[in-house]
Amino acid sequence: xxxxQCSKGEGGIYxxxxxxxxxTTLSAYIKAHxxxxxxxxxxxxxxxxxxxxxxxxxxxxxxxxxxKGKFSWDEEDLIVTLHALLGNRWSLIAGRIPGRxxxxxxxxxxxxxxxxxxxxxxxxxxxxxxxxxLNSKYTVDRSNSELYAGEFIHQQPTTSAEKCTTTSxxxxxxxxxxxxxxxxxxxxxxxxxPPVQGKTISSPNLSYPTYSxxxxxxxxxxxxxxxxxxxxxxxxxxxxxxxxxxxxxxxxSHHYSVEQQNPVFNADMSTLSISDFDCLDFDIKEFQDDxxxxxx
DNA sequence: AATGCTCGCAACCGCAACCAC
DNA sequence: AGTGGTTGCGGTTGCGAGCAT
Numbered sequence: 001x002x003x004x005q006c007s008k009g010e011g012g013i014y015x016x017x018x019x020x021x022x023x024t025t026l027s028a029y030i031k032a033h034x035x036x037x038x039x040x041x042x043x044x045x046x047x048x049x050x051x052x053x054x055x056x057x058x059x060x061x062x063x064x065x066x067x068k069g070k071f072s073w074d075e076e077d078l079i080v081t082l083h084a085l086l087g088n089r090w091s092l093i094a095g096r097i098p099g100r101x102x103x104x105x106x107x108x109x110x111x112x113x114x115x116x117x118x119x120x121x122x123x124x125x126x127x128x129x130x131x132x133x134l135n136s137k138y139t140v141d142r143s144n145s146e147l148y149a150g151e152f153i154h155q156q157p158t159t160s161a162e163k164c165t166t167t168s169x170x171x172x173x174x175x176x177x178x179x180x181x182x183x184x185x186x187x188x189x190x191x192x193x194p195p196v197q198g199k200t201i202s203s204p205n206l207s208y209p210t211y212s213x214x215x216x217x218x219x220x221x222x223x224x225x226x227x228x229x230x231x232x233x234x235x236x237x238x239x240x241x242x243x244x245x246x247x248x249x250x251x252x253s254h255h256y257s258v259e260q261q262n263p264v265f266n267a268d269m270s271t272l273s274i275s276d277f278d279c280l281d282f283d284i285k286e287f288q289d290d291x292x293x294x295x296x
Numbered sequence: 297a298a299t300g301c302t303c304g305c306a307a308c309c310g311c312a313a314c315c316a317c
Numbered sequence: 318a319g320t321g322g323t324t325g326c327g328g329t330t331g332c333g334a335g336c337a338t
Contacts, residue, residue, distance in 0.1 A: 017306070017332095039323065055324080091326060106327070107305055121310065 014048045018057050022047060026064050060101045064263055067099030071108055079105055081112060084127040 018026075029045035035058065037044075038051035047054060060066075071079070075097055082093045090102035090109075097105065114124035 015308075036324095051323085052309090052325095053307075059325095088327065093306075103306080110328095111304055220320075 012048055013050050015053070018049075018061075022049070023057070023062055026058060030058055030062075056103075060103045065099055066101065071112075072102075076113065079109060080117070080127075083109065083124075083125065196240075 014022075023043055025047055029041065029047075035046070038055040041047075041051055041054050042049045045054075049057075078097055079093060082096055086092050088106075090106045094100055094102040094105050109124075117124040117127070
């Protein structure tokens with residue numbers, strides 16, 4: 001499997017599959033000197049490979065903590081969900097799935113998941129339902145879900161190379177299922193707190209959310225918070241750091257901004273989109289817990 | 297058994313982003 | 318602001334394994 005036998009290319013640089021000896025050399029070197037300096041690494045380590053190749057081999061194969069083998073049900077589900085939210089941003093998706101690499105996820109998507117979705121009549125690019133011939137059990141009832149993505153998520157493609165990005169992604173369903181299943185398309189009604197117009201809602205400690213509303217009333221909990229952009233922006237899913245503030249402008253009853261130290265959150269409300277949020281800020285554990293716990 | 301075809305995945309390639317100067 | 322070097326990302330390639338005929 002894989003590429004052709006190792007062959008020397010220009011400048012005596014090997015290409016093709018890595019040998020065991022090369023793996024050992026690379027691992028030993030990185031354990032001793034750490035990652036980075038990829039261009040110089042091959043020379044220093046005595047490898048006839050380009051730095052890029054070394055980096056890739058380390059990140060995708062040799063790095064400790066990598067999971068091998070089949071994707072679990074949960075992982076598959078998570079990939080579908082994250083792809084719906086993030087598009088082909090494999091490294092971001094991989095960052096949310098411990099032990100899996102972007103390359104692995106990308107391959108798995110291209111060879112398994114996209115096909116599965118297509119077979120179910122779902123466009124794997126935008127996760128929209130095409131001509132589904134569903135039985136009544138899995139009817140997609142968007143009218144019943146005010147959190148349907150098209151209304152709340154307006155993710156813009158991030159690069160021109162992204163052929164398959166979500167321009168209108170389905171919201172994350174709390175009743176999500178793996179790609180085999182239609183259920184993740186049948187978004188249930190979601191409990192929401194009515195917007196508090198003109199109020200500022202802050203959470204000084206997001207790792208254990210306690211909300212305070214500027215009028216002095218307090219509330220705490222995980223299941224009753226604002227989900228202005230589908231459910232992604234539920235505050236619980238934004239990792240803890242100071243100075244998060246959700247606010248509801250008087251003129252936009254369903255849209256909120258999150259103010260952070262990051263200047264992007266000072267963007268014009270009318271143009272703020274889900275892609276403006278740094279996805280690294282989302283805490284996947286709470287993401288999963290929230291999904292598992294909720295049955296609204 | 298031989299041949300052809302499809303699938304899965306490691307690895308490569310090009311390009312954009314980032315950084316230092 | 319411009320330039321050059323480096324890194325990281327996503328798309329694509331190409332080979333071996335496995336399956337079908």
